[in-house]
Every structure is written in C-alpha cells, then in structure tokens.
Amino acid sequence: MAIDIANVAQRSTSATAFERSVLDQLRLAVGFDAAFFFVKGQEASVTTVGFDADTATRLVTRSETYAQELSRVMRAALSGRGVAVDTEVCGVQHVRKTRYYREIAATIRGQHSLLAYIPWRGRASAMMMLG
Numbered sequence: 001m002a003i004d005i006a007n008v009a010q011r012s013t014s015a016t017a018f019e020r021s022v023l024d025q026l027r028l029a030v031g032f033d034a035a036f037f038f039v040k041g042q043e044a045s046v047t048t049v050g051f052d053a054d055t056a057t058r059l060v061t062r063s064e065t066y067a068q069e070l071s072r073v074m075r076a077a078l079s080g081r082g083v084a085v086d087t088e089v090c091g092v093q094h095v096r097k098t099r100y101y102r103e104i105a106a107t108i109r110g111q112h113s114l115l116a117y118i119p120w121r122g123r124a125s126a127m128m129m130l131g
Contacts (some may be wrong), residue, residue, distance in 0.1 A: 074117055
C-alpha cells in the first residue's frame, strides 16, 4: 500500500490533520502501537498516537535530549533512505540506557523504534517514530 503524500496534503485542513492522516495510513500499511510526528521548529505541537498526555508532554519538553541521544540513528537514516531502527544502529543495551527509551519507548513496552527523518536540503526537517 503506497501513501499518496500529495493527495493527503491536499485533503488536509491543517498541519496536524496532515500528520495524523500520514500516521493513520502508516498504521494501516505497516502497523505500530504508538507513533509521533515532529516538524523542526514546531516541536511544541507534536502529533502523537498511542501515548498518554504525560508522555506527549515529555516528548516536547525533552525533545533536544532525545534528539541528542538518537543522533547516531539520525545520521544512519539520513545516509541511507531516511529510515533506521534505533536498536540496529546503537544496539539494544545502549538504547535501554537512554532517557528516550526509559521515558518514551518503555511507557508503551516498546522494544525497537523505527525512526524516519524527512530531509529538506540535506537536513532533517521532520521526524516520525513508529514503535
């Protein structure tokens, strides 16, 4: 099942509606228990699926810490097709020691996170996590 991003964008009435629609379609296509969608510069309005309000708040308030912890994953993803799995890049033991894992992934009993970085002019402009 391919996702027609242009069609999704045309049908969406807001950025949040676009993000929610993309996540909904990804849930149907590949499945996940929880997900989030961040746009660089608009981190305060992260779109989440499957997270409680406290976890969503932590995503916003600690996004820089989590980004730093996952920077190796971002570099690996951007050097390829934009997607990487945290435990494949960093190893299970390293990931389990991060605040990201303890404060976000563990809240949904996550084992691995697929992180997709959307590049714009060679830099990550948005990020999605499927777990």
